[in-house]
Amino acid sequence: MTEATSARALKPWEDPNAKPFLQIRNVTKKFGAFTAVNDVSLDIYQGELFCLLGGSGCGKSTLLRMLAGFEMPTSGQILIDGEDMSGVPPHKRDTNMMFQSYALFPHMSVEKNIAYGLKRDGVPRAEIATRVTEMLSLVQLDGLAARKPHQLSGGQRQRVALARSLIKRPKLLMLDEPLGALDKKLREETQRELIKIQETLGVTFVVVTHDQEEAMTLSSRLGVMTAGQIVQIGTPHDVYEYPNTRFVADFIGSVNIFEGKIAEDADDHVVIRSGDTASDILVSHGISGVKGQSVAVALRPEKIAIERTLPESLPNRLAATVDDVSYMGNLSVFHVTLPTGKQVKVSQTNRRRSADDAIRAGEAVQIGWDGAASVVVTA
Amino acid sequence: MRRSFSLRLSAFLGFVFLYAPILSLIIFSFNASKLVTVWGGFSTKWYAALLQDQQILDAAWVSLKVALMSATIATVIGTLASYALARFGRFPARMMLSGAVTAPLVMPEVIIGLSLLLLFVALESLVGWPAGRGVDTIVIAHATFGAAYATVVLGSRMGSLDRSIEEAAQDLGARPIRVFFDVTLPALAPALISAWLLVFTISLDDLVVASFVTGPGASTLPMVIFSKVRLGVSPEVNALATLIIVSISAVILIAAWQMQKSEAQSH
Numbered sequence: 001m002t003e004a005t006s007a008r009a010l011k012p013w014e015d016p017n018a019k020p021f022l023q024i025r026n027v028t029k030k031f032g033a034f035t036a037v038n039d040v041s042l043d044i045y046q047g048e049l050f051c052l053l054g055g056s057g058c059g060k061s062t063l064l065r066m067l068a069g070f071e072m073p074t075s076g077q078i079l080i081d082g083e084d085m086s087g088v089p090p091h092k093r094d095t096n097m098m099f100q101s102y103a104l105f106p107h108m109s110v111e112k113n114i115a116y117g118l119k120r121d122g123v124p125r126a127e128i129a130t131r132v133t134e135m136l137s138l139v140q141l142d143g144l145a146a147r148k149p150h151q152l153s154g155g156q157r158q159r160v161a162l163a164r165s166l167i168k169r170p171k172l173l174m175l176d177e178p179l180g181a182l183d184k185k186l187r188e189e190t191q192r193e194l195i196k197i198q199e200t201l202g203v204t205f206v207v208v209t210h211d212q213e214e215a216m217t218l219s220s221r222l223g224v225m226t227a228g229q230i231v232q233i234g235t236p237h238d239v240y241e242y243p244n245t246r247f248v249a250d251f252i253g254s255v256n257i258f259e260g261k262i263a264e265d266a267d268d269h270v271v272i273r274s275g276d277t278a279s280d281i282l283v284s285h286g287i288s289g290v291k292g293q294s295v296a297v298a299l300r301p302e303k304i305a306i307e308r309t310l311p312e313s314l315p316n317r318l319a320a321t322v323d324d325v326s327y328m329g330n331l332s333v334f335h336v337t338l339p340t341g342k343q344v345k346v347s348q349t350n351r352r353r354s355a356d357d358a359i360r361a362g363e364a365v366q367i368g369w370d371g372a373a374s375v376v377v378t379a
Numbered sequence: 380m381r382r383s384f385s386l387r388l389s390a391f392l393g394f395v396f397l398y399a400p401i402l403s404l405i406i407f408s409f410n411a412s413k414l415v416t417v418w419g420g421f422s423t424k425w426y427a428a429l430l431q432d433q434q435i436l437d438a439a440w441v442s443l444k445v446a447l448m449s450a451t452i453a454t455v456i457g458t459l460a461s462y463a464l465a466r467f468g469r470f471p472a473r474m475m476l477s478g479a480v481t482a483p484l485v486m487p488e489v490i491i492g493l494s495l496l497l498l499f500v501a502l503e504s505l506v507g508w509p510a511g512r513g514v515d516t517i518v519i520a521h522a523t524f525g526a527a528y529a530t531v532v533l534g535s536r537m538g539s540l541d542r543s544i545e546e547a548a549q550d551l552g553a554r555p556i557r558v559f560f561d562v563t564l565p566a567l568a569p570a571l572i573s574a575w576l577l578v579f580t581i582s583l584d585d586l587v588v589a590s591f592v593t594g595p596g597a598s599t600l601p602m603v604i605f606s607k608v609r610l611g612v613s614p615e616v617n618a619l620a621t622l623i624i625v626s627i628s629a630v631i632l633i634a635a636w637q638m639q640k641s642e643a644q645s646h
Contacts, residue, residue: 090549097550103543107565108422116561117551168551 006055006199007047008220019082021046021204022067022172027076029062034064036062038228039076049198049205051215054225057253060208061224064174067206068097081171091120094265096170100177102161104149110136110160117168132165135163138197155186162194166201175207179214193219212252216240224248250297256304256344258297265291269371272297276342282315284371288378300345302374304357306334310366317368324361334359336367401624408617415588415612425618435619438603442583445599449521450579456522457529457574458567462559464530465537481531483524495520499592512594516527521585525578536570558560567571571639576634580627 012018020043029037037059044050044118052060063070065217069090071141076216078085080095096117096149104113113134118128125242136142139159144204149157156372178194179187195218198205209215215222217237223230224239225248233246246257258281260274265287272281281297289295322337323343334346346367359365408426429435453481454464460480464473483491497510509515543565548558564571586601593602600623604616 053466067544068550070549090546091554097544097547099547100539101543103541103547105544105548105562105565107568116548116553120552120557165548206478257633 006050006202006220007045008199008336010047011050012045013043013221018045020044021048021081022064022206023077023079024067025077026078027066027073027078029059029066029071030074035228037066038074040228040230042203042223042230042233044206046204047199047202047208048220049195049218051207051209051219051222051229053209053212053222053227053252055210058225059228060225061176063166064097064176064206067375068095068173068174070320076371082098086245094168094170094174095174096165096168097174098161098176098178100159102181103150104151104157104160104164108148109145110141110149112146113149113160114164114167116164121168131167135167138166138200139163153191154181158182158190161225162197166203169201170203172204175205177209178207180209180211187214188217194218205318216252221237224251225333226251231368238275243298243377244336244376246296246298246377249375254301254345256299256301258293258299258342260297261277262287262289262295264295265289270376276338276340277318278339279316279318281374282371283374283376289376293378294332294379297374298338298377299369299374301333301345302331302349304344304346304365304367304369306336306346306348306365308359308363308365309367314368315371317366320367321358322361322363322365332358334365334366403448404617404622405624408621410614410617413614415614415617422527425614426622428615429618429622432615434598435600435603435615438598438600441514441597442600445517445521445589446579448518449525449582450575452518452522453525453529453578454533454571454575456526457533458571459524460530461534461537461551464534465540466604481527483527484531486524486631488585488587491524491589492520494590495523495588496591512592513597516592516594517589517597517599520588521582524588525581528581530572533567533570534573536567540566572634572637576630583623583627 002024009098014277022042022044024044025041026043027040028035031174040063051141052063054060062071066073067085068082069085069092072086076366080093085093108116111132115128115132118131123278135143139158139162141156141163144152144156145157152160158181160378165175177191182190191214194205197321207215207218209218219236221233221235222239225231226247230243232266234242239248243252243255247256249257258272258274258276260276260281261305262270262273262279263273264271269285270274270283270287270289272283274281274297283297286294300374318338320338323335323337326333329350331347331349334348336344338344342368407415407418409421409423410418411422411424442456460476463606464480467473486578493604495516496512497521502508503510509519529569540563544562545558546563549555553561555589584601585599586605589599590602605614607616
C-alpha cells in the first residue's frame, strides 16, 4: 500500500459509510471485584495503526488480551471483520500478538521461531521456507536464521518477535509495548520502520503503550485510557491540540491549567475569569458552555511567548517573574510565577546560538499568548 | 594476607570434614588386607571379588531397575502435579493437593514405609494386586515419595517460567496440548533432568522404605550392604561403595554441565 491509500491518509473514521474492521461494543472485564475494563466501545478501521495509550493499570493490556482471546469479556462483544469473537480461543483467531517480553521460544532458532505459526497451520515445507526468508528480509535479519534467541541483541529479538507475529498474515496484529525494551535511539528508528512495515503489509495494528511520544509518532489514531475507560479517541493532532478533559491535556505532553468561570460567552469568543491570572483570559473560539460555568483553560508551554516586553497586539499578556530556566539544548523551559502566585511553564525553541541576551532566572518578564492558543475543557 | 589465609584454612577444613571419610573409604577399597583398619598393600582383588559376588550383582540390578522406573514415574507425576498447582489457579482442594504432595518430604520414612506396607497388604486381600511384594511394590513406594521431591523441583521452575511463551504458541495456532509439548516441556527440561536425577539417587539410597515394602527375592543394594555390614565391614563393601561414588559423581558432573549449558541458553 502506498501513502495515498493508507488509512492514515484516507481517514476512514471520518467516513460515515466506512465499515469498521474491529468493533468493540460495551466491553467490560472484571477480575473479582476489580473492574479492569469498564464499558469500552471502540471502532478501528482496516489498515489503521491504533494506539491504546494509558498509564500502568489503566486496562489497556487487558483490552488487548481480550482481542487476542487470552481473556474473555465479562460483558459486551468484540467483532473482528464482522465476526463475533465470544468463546473463540486464541489459537482459532486470525489475529496475532507481539508480546512485551517478545516471548521468543528459547530452545528454537530464529528460523524455527518465525516458522512456528505456519507449521501449526500445516503449510507445506517449501512454502514455509520461502515465507520465512521473505519475512527475514522484511525485518532485516538476513543471515541470522540459525541463531538462538539468547545470541541476539534486544533490537534483533524485537524484530524476530515482529516477524513471527506477522508471518501468518494476520488480519489484526496486536503489539504490547513493542518498543518498550529498546533504548531511545533504537526506538526512534524502529518506530519509523514499524510504520513502514505496517503500511507495506496493510495489516491493522493495535498498539498498547504507556509512552505518549511513541503513541504520537506511531498512530493513525489513538485512544487515551484511564481507570478502565477510553476518555478520548482521535488523531495525535486532535488529542494534543484539542484535549477534551484536564486528564488528557495533562497526560499528553505538558500543560498549564488555569481554573476559572465563563465571564462572557459569545459565538466567536469567550472570556474566562480566572483567579490564577490577574486579568481575564480571552479565548477566540466559541465553546459549548454557559455563562458562569466552571471551566479550565489548558495552555501548552510552547504556545506561550516570553519576552521582556511583548507587543500589545497579543490579547493575553501577563507580568511574571522567572524562577528558573532549564536549558535542554533544543529548547529552554522557563518556570515563571505570576503575581497571583500561580506557576506557569513556558518553553521556547533555542533558535539562536548566542546566549548573551537570554532571559535569566530572577528577571521580570511578560508572558502572552494568542486567543486561539488555548483550549477550554469542562471536565 | 591474614584474611586470605584464614579463608583458605576454613575452606580446607570444610572439605576435609566433608570428604575425608569418603576418601578413606576409597583408599581402603584398594587394601590388600582383609582387616579394614590395617593397610596391607595395594590391591584390586576386592573389585574382582565383587564381580564374582552374585548376591551383590543381583541386588545392584534390582536397585537400578527400581531407581530407573520410580524416577521416571515420579517425574511424570511431579510434572502433572506441579503443572496443576502452577496453572489451574484456584480450584477446589488446591490447598489439599499442595499439602498432600509435599507431605512425604517431612513425613518420617518409617511411617511412609509402614503405611505403604499396610496399603499393599490391604489391596492384595481386596483386589489381588499387587500380588506379593517385591520390585513392583518398591517401585510404587519410591515413585510415591519421589513424586513429592519432583513436584517441588519442577514447581519452582514452573513458577519462574515466562507464561507469555505459552501464550505466544497458542496465539500462533497451537492447541493447548501442543503448547505443552512444544513449549512448556522444553522450557522445563533442565528441571525435569534434575528432578529425575534427584529421585533416582534417593531411590538408590533408600533403605528404610524399601525394607518395609519388599518381599522375598527382591533385595536392593542398600539392604544387602546393610546386612553385610552387620557382620563386620568388609573391604568388598568398600569397593562397591567406591564404584557407586564414582558413578554418581559422574552423573552429577554431567547434569551440572547440562544445567549450565541450558542456563546460558535461557538468558
